[in-house]
Amino acid sequence: MTAITLPDAPDASPSVTSYLNDGVTLRSWLLTHDHKRIAVLYAISITVFFFIGGAAAAVIRLNLLTPQGMLVDAETYNRLFTLHGVVMVWLFLVPSIPTTFGNFMIPLMLGARDLAFPRLNLLSWYLFILSGAIVLVGLIAGSVDTGWTFYEPLSSGYASGALAVVLFGIFVNGFSSILTGLNFVVTIHRLRAPGLTWYRLPIFCWATYSTSIILMLATPVLAVTVLLVIAEHFWGIGVFDPTHGGDPLLFQHMFWFYSHPAVYIMILPGMGVISEIIPAFARKKLFGYKFIAWSSIAIAVIGFLVWGHHMFVAGESVYAALVFSFLSFAVAVPSAIKVFNWIATLHKGTITFASPMLYALGFILLFTIGGLTGLYFATLAFDVHATATYFVVAHFHYIMVGGMVSAYFAALHYWWPKITGRLYSEAWARFAAVLIFFGFNLTFFPQFILGYLGMPRRYHSYAPEFQVWNVLSSAGSSILALAYLLPAVYLTWSLVRGARAPANPWRATGLEWQTASPPPTENFARTPIVTRDPYDYPEPTA
């Protein structure tokens, strides 16, 4: 590797000054300013939230085994899917890749010492933990059963006061998002190593940058919206509730103005991860680098203009619907560009199939299905039939779980040796990747059929003819649950018994691989100087 200049070739043994053993007290972790330690704090937190949200999903699927609802009563069921949605969206998916792998890798990829504002980074984590605590107290102690979308006037006129607690938690959560986004934008602008021009940045940086723009611009709208709901709930200020002279559609406009771009907050970092992994395991330069880079920006920009496609049957004007439908097709084009470029990267590569690559290939397939079914909803007349049914549930789980969670696992397996300095069991990791792929499809593909047949979402009980598809879906979810527990076991095991990881186990390009595993606190002994393009894999000799 001649991409950078470094003082010594890093060896495989753990550096005595690795960030992991630079202080071992709890205090040294909780007051750290090191982006790598903060990333680990985030990773532990969101893993806890992921399993809380997942447990709610497991009860939901179990309940739907029988048409009358097998396990819980209607109110409990409604609270469970509210908890599942709120926890998964704000406490797992939105922070997932940016706060963990973004936090850890962005400074390393840039050749920087840390993020631009290390203290702000720690504050973001504390705000995140605070918001998680508030949200969970509200959800579990109160009886919040509005769904994660909090539609008005249900949420201000008919919901319990505990909803205000949850909404306040989401308000606090937003500040964590905004500060994280701000930190990344400033860091990517200001802290790039000498020679690291914009077009030499790894795509993961472009994706994180696009995500950060959305975090900063969309989240304040959500903050305003939830404050207005709280004000309406307690003081009867008429904003959204028609009995006070408000407009319930205004709530939906404001909510989706955040929550649709939030979908891109969730998926763009995943696309960035895949753009790192595909070239590394194809040993080949990324095809169409500039197109992939700019398609992230295009998604971030156009993504702000498509929120109305959540409201085609809500009572918005048909002319608004025509415009939002067109823009929703437009935002799908950059996603298609990315998929074709990833596939083209494989052409004439030298491909190996380690576990990160298996997750990445799974991502491409599941994201393609999720993306294609997104076109169905952009098609106005189809949306009228399928929206608010299990078809839309299946669609966004293909993007959020099939796509995003696969990308998260891909990133976890790709960067695990760098972060922990340990190697996990490759055989178990491949097995888990395959099991997740099949478990996921068995869980969510039947939901497409259920939805087209007409089963509405958020139903505690359902018509008997829907049972066979629900049973298939629940069966798949039990496989999926097991598959998600596997990495928790073999990754934890690797921390204790795993072999020491070399600095660059995948022989990948990118500055993060040019320092030790795990990296020293200061990341690089001397600031690296970048002289070559990204993904500069050697061409095979013919």
Add this chain to the structure above:
Amino acid sequence: MRGIPFLPVTASTAAHELNYLFAVLIAITVAVLGLVVILLATFCIRYRASRPDANRANPTKKSWYWEIGWTTASFIIFLGLYGWGADLYLREHRPPANAHDIYVVGKQWMWKVEHPDGQREINALHVAIGQPVRLVMTSEDVIHGFFVPEFRLKQDVLPGRYVTLWFTPTLVGQFHLFCSQFCGTDHAGMGGGVTVMAPGDFQKWLADNATAGTLAAQGGALYRRLGCSGCHGAGATVSAPRLAGLFGRRIVLRGGGVRVADDDYIREAILEPAKNPPAGYPAIMPSFAGQVSEEDVIALGAYIKSLPATRESP
């Protein structure tokens, strides 16, 4: 398409066309996904690292042609889907002139239906095959969703305004009526059935369920009981708009601007008269919010619509 296990029954004109649109969407999905799977599989097998003798010479570098190619191809397919979907959506929002109005009020957790001739139903809707129907809907509390999968149609029903949904049933039978917008604890239980009948059977059903008077007659009784005629009646001394021939007329507002006196305007004038009062009259009408239900408002509207237009200056 009856009897295909993966598809719901097709029971409206919109549903027939949506079946074809769905088939095209499926075809595009299979084609694109097939292409992705075949390319991924081919490249992964042909260029796997354990096959060092594969021809890897001269990999494609100039990417502009490919990029423009697949971007254009995607966009053209998208435009076609956009056009078809938008065209059908627009037609789903333009009821034919001969559509029969039926009124629907949603509340936690039931659907209340009122026919023009006065028949009332709860969690059920009876209609005749081949007869276009326009549902005029509102909610008493939160947002509900009127969804009939066999018609491939749904519409959110909002409090504080009327929304409409129209369809022409094409199949006799009993179909699902679901609430599709989460509306609280018993959301899943808020539903019933839509019964499509042969025209003769439907006439018999109407006759069997006839009530004391039509919706307009019920509205007329309310009109007198609430004392509306004291101001709006022919012999009234108070200066208030005459209601005969009001429906569908353009109203000049006191605050400037013009509104058409449609269902929504009449509802608003009864419940929130101070919001958009007409020009030329003193603002003395009291609000009837809290005194009349959404069903009463619908009956009053039906009565006002039924009044014959007389020649008078607006």
